[in-house]
Amino acid sequence: MSDLASIVDLVAPVAGSGIRLSVPLLFACLAGLWSERSGVVDIGLEGKMLAAAFAAGAGAAAFHSPWAGLLAGIVVSVALALVHGFAAITQRGNQIVSGVAVNFLAAGLTVLLGQVWYGQGGRTPQLANSERFLGVDLGTLGIDPSSALGQIWSDVVSGHNVLTWCAFLAVPITWAVLWRTRFGLRLRAVGDNPQAVDTAGVSVAGLRYRAVIVCGVLAGFAGTYLAVAQSAGFVRDMTAGKGFIALAALVFAKWKPLNALGACLLFGMLDAVAIRLQGTPLPGIGTVPVQVFQALPYALTVVLLAGFIGRSIPPKASGIPYTKDR
Amino acid sequence: MRKTTFGLAAIAAVIAAPALAADIQPAILYDLGGKFDKSFNEAAYVGAEKFKKETGVDYRDFEIQNDAQREQALRNFARRGASPIVAIGFTQASSVEKVAKEFPDLKFAIVDMVVDLPNVRSIVFKEQEGSYLVGVLAAMASKTHKVGFVGGMDIPLIRKFACGYVGGVKSVDAKAEVFQNMTGTTGAAWNDPVKGGELAKSQIDRGADVVYHAAGGTGLGVLQAAADAGKLGIGVDSNQNHLHPGKVLTSMTKRVDTAIYDAFKDAKDGKWSTGVRVLGLKEAGVGWALDAHNKALITAEMKAAVDKAEKGIIDGSIKVHDYMADKTCPY
Numbered sequence: 087m088s089d090l091a092s093i094v095d096l097v098a099p100v101a102g103s104g105i106r107l108s109v110p111l112l113f114a115c116l117a118g119l120w121s122e123r124s125g126v127v128d129i130g131l132e133g134k135m136l137a138a139a140f141a142a143g144a145g146a147a148a149f150h151s152p153w154a155g156l157l158a159g160i161v162v163s164v165a166l167a168l169v170h171g172f173a174a175i176t177q178r179g180n181q182i183v184s185g186v187a188v189n190f191l192a193a194g195l196t197v198l199l200g201q202v203w204y205g206q207g208g209r210t211p212q213l214a215n216s217e218r219f220l221g222v223d224l225g226t227l228g229i230d231p232s233s234a235l236g237q238i239w240s241d242v243v244s245g246h247n248v249l250t251w252c253a254f255l256a257v258p259i260t261w262a263v264l265w266r267t268r269f270g271l272r273l274r275a276v277g278d279n280p281q282a283v284d285t286a287g288v289s290v291a292g293l294r295y296r297a298v299i300v301c302g303v304l305a306g307f308a309g310t311y312l313a314v315a316q317s318a319g320f321v322r323d324m325t326a327g328k329g330f331i332a333l334a335a336l337v338f339a340k341w342k343p344l345n346a347l348g349a350c351l352l353f354g355m356l357d358a359v360a361i362r363l364q365g366t367p368l369p370g371i372g373t374v375p376v377q378v379f380q381a382l383p384y385a386l387t388v389v390l391l392a393g394f395i396g397r398s399i400p401p402k403a404s405g406i407p408y409t410k411d412r
Numbered sequence: 413m414r415k416t417t418f419g420l421a422a423i424a425a426v427i428a429a430p431a432l433a434a435d436i437q438p439a440i441l442y443d444l445g446g447k448f449d450k451s452f453n454e455a456a457y458v459g460a461e462k463f464k465k466e467t468g469v470d471y472r473d474f475e476i477q478n479d480a481q482r483e484q485a486l487r488n489f490a491r492r493g494a495s496p497i498v499a500i501g502f503t504q505a506s507s508v509e510k511v512a513k514e515f516p517d518l519k520f521a522i523v524d525m526v527v528d529l530p531n532v533r534s535i536v537f538k539e540q541e542g543s544y545l546v547g548v549l550a551a552m553a554s555k556t557h558k559v560g561f562v563g564g565m566d567i568p569l570i571r572k573f574a575c576g577y578v579g580g581v582k583s584v585d586a587k588a589e590v591f592q593n594m595t596g597t598t599g600a601a602w603n604d605p606v607k608g609g610e611l612a613k614s615q616i617d618r619g620a621d622v623v624y625h626a627a628g629g630t631g632l633g634v635l636q637a638a639a640d641a642g643k644l645g646i647g648v649d650s651n652q653n654h655l656h657p658g659k660v661l662t663s664m665t666k667r668v669d670t671a672i673y674d675a676f677k678d679a680k681d682g683k684w685s686t687g688v689r690v691l692g693l694k695e696a697g698v699g700w701a702l703d704a705h706n707k708a709l710i711t712a713e714m715k716a717a718v719d720k721a722e723k724g725i726i727d728g729s730i731k732v733h734d735y736m737a738d739k740t741c742p743y
Contacts, residue, residue, distance in 0.1 A: 207449065323603065357610075
């Protein structure tokens with residue numbers, strides 16, 4: 087029993103930290119899933135998250151409410167998604183180029199606007215607790231808090247903020263909509279065989295625009311989580327490559343929502359383990375240099391992608407603009 | 413005759429005015445954390461602003477966006493004849509060395525690193541002494557006998573902070589446990605508050621109830637996480653007590669502001685000197701912050717202990733180990 091208790095003591099806080107770290111990845115990964123399932127490759131997830139984080143930080147500070155921040159984050163992210171959509175769907179431009187442009191635009195504009203508005207080096211004002219999404223303690227539910235189960239409950243399940251619950255809810259919703267509704271069937275079809283959808287008399291552009299808007303909403307949630315829930319304000323480049331890691335997770339997950347949940351949790355957990363094991367001597371090995379643990383998530387990603395998940399095939403028409411007369 | 417004198421005086425004044433204004437054109441180059449990191453770089457900004465306010469002499473400044481810009485920015489300042497040019501942060505050393513050699517007539521200064529050239533003033537601090545003092549306070553404030561340290565980039569300079577801190581903690585409570593984490597190994601580690609917050613949370617989960625950071629912008633996440641968890645944080649470089657009143661035990665102040673002010677002022681008054689300047693407790697280059705925001709957290713007993721330690725360090729009876737000297741920490 088004491089062995090079990092000490093293992094739980096070690097693992098439960100790491101698992102809780104892993105969940106916190108995987109939430110932005112999960113939102114972004116699902117955002118990419120919606121977009122790419124409809125045939126629009128979205129390399130601009132990073133930029134949308136960053137712009138949303140900035141808008142959320144500024145919105146929450148201006149209206150003293152995290153919900154205002156969330157709304158601002160979603161609006162800005164959807165606006166950028168529509169820019170990308172306009173270039174990729176209506177203008178049939180190169181989707182990679184347009185996505186990269188969104189990334190550059192967000193990276194530059196957030197810092198510039200932040201500097202002009204607040205004069206704090208691109209930072210938004212620090213948010214008070216009433217302006218943030220704080221963790222909600224679910225209580226003990228009659229489970230003895232000193233028992234192993236009680237500790238797992240309090241460290242892993244309880245104490246998360248409302249956006250974390252939204253992220254985990256978004257997985258079954260995405261699955262249900264894309265795989266169990268007529269809209270979802272058409273949306274997936276438009277990413278695999280847009281000609282067929284067009285022949286059936288359904289608008290390819292209309293479906294793709296709707297997918298891109300959902301992508302924007304989810305990326306808005308991801309950015310808001312970073313600025314208003316996990317931290318207390320926007321900081322320059324705060325996404326730190328999470329949009330690209332989410333894209334890797336999407337490939338890794340073979341464009342399926344439940345796999346995406348697994349991939350994002352794995353990446354989040356690896357990050358949490360890296361943080362926890364840093365500077366801790368391991369039995370039989372001694373203290374391992376910080377760098378080893380920092381490289382671990384990336385090394386594992388490469389290894390797993392190289393050999394362990396089998397072939398990962400994207401939707402057939404993803405990245406290809408649709409032209410009727412071809 | 414009188415008219416001519418006036419005329420001459422007027423001409424002289426017109427000629428002299430731009431000449432005076434031109435004789436000092438200070439410039440300052442911030443490190444990656446950015447001018448308003450509420451910490452290290454911001455302290456430099458405060459010093460430069462103070463100089464501008466007192467003397468009316470304006471200065472140029474630049475915030476780099478990536479490593480490649482350091483040399484470019486320094487050379488740009490130098491070509492326009494700016495002098496003294498002050499570079500903030502140890503990462504600027506190689507660029508300062510290169511550019512200072514190219515412009516031997518201009519005055520350069522660097523903070524946190526030694527560049528051995530005849531036209532460079534190197535300003536370094538005894539961070540271990542200030543860290544020792546906040547370590548004493550941390551150990552006395554801790555109820556769990558466990559305290560934490562979160563560093564920015566994993567470099568000897570930051571290990572120097574950590575080592576002094578451990579020394580201070582152990583001087584009060586020999587059995588206390590100190591958790592140490594570094595945020596990363598690149599410049600990005602100075603600006604990653606999310607990671608900083610997670611590191612602090614992981615230390616708090618292990619029982620730490622006071623967490624000291626030496627991580628620039630990353631540290632904002634550390635202080636936030638400590639405040640969110642109802643624990644205490646310790647600020648660094650600038651006085652950060654006001655960020656979370658009542659939740660920041662104290663701040664290890666590093667008077668980068670005074671160093672910058674002095675550099676500009678010396679250049680203006682013709683008292684410029686080069687070589688290495690080491691600023692410790694004795695020179696009031698480092699210290700700890702006590703103000704209205706943390707008054708309630710510092711008991712009379714703690715104040716007495718830290719004052720005693722301060723006196724001991726200044727008179728030499730307490731020797732704080734310098735990690736940079738031999739790359740080990742004996743505590």
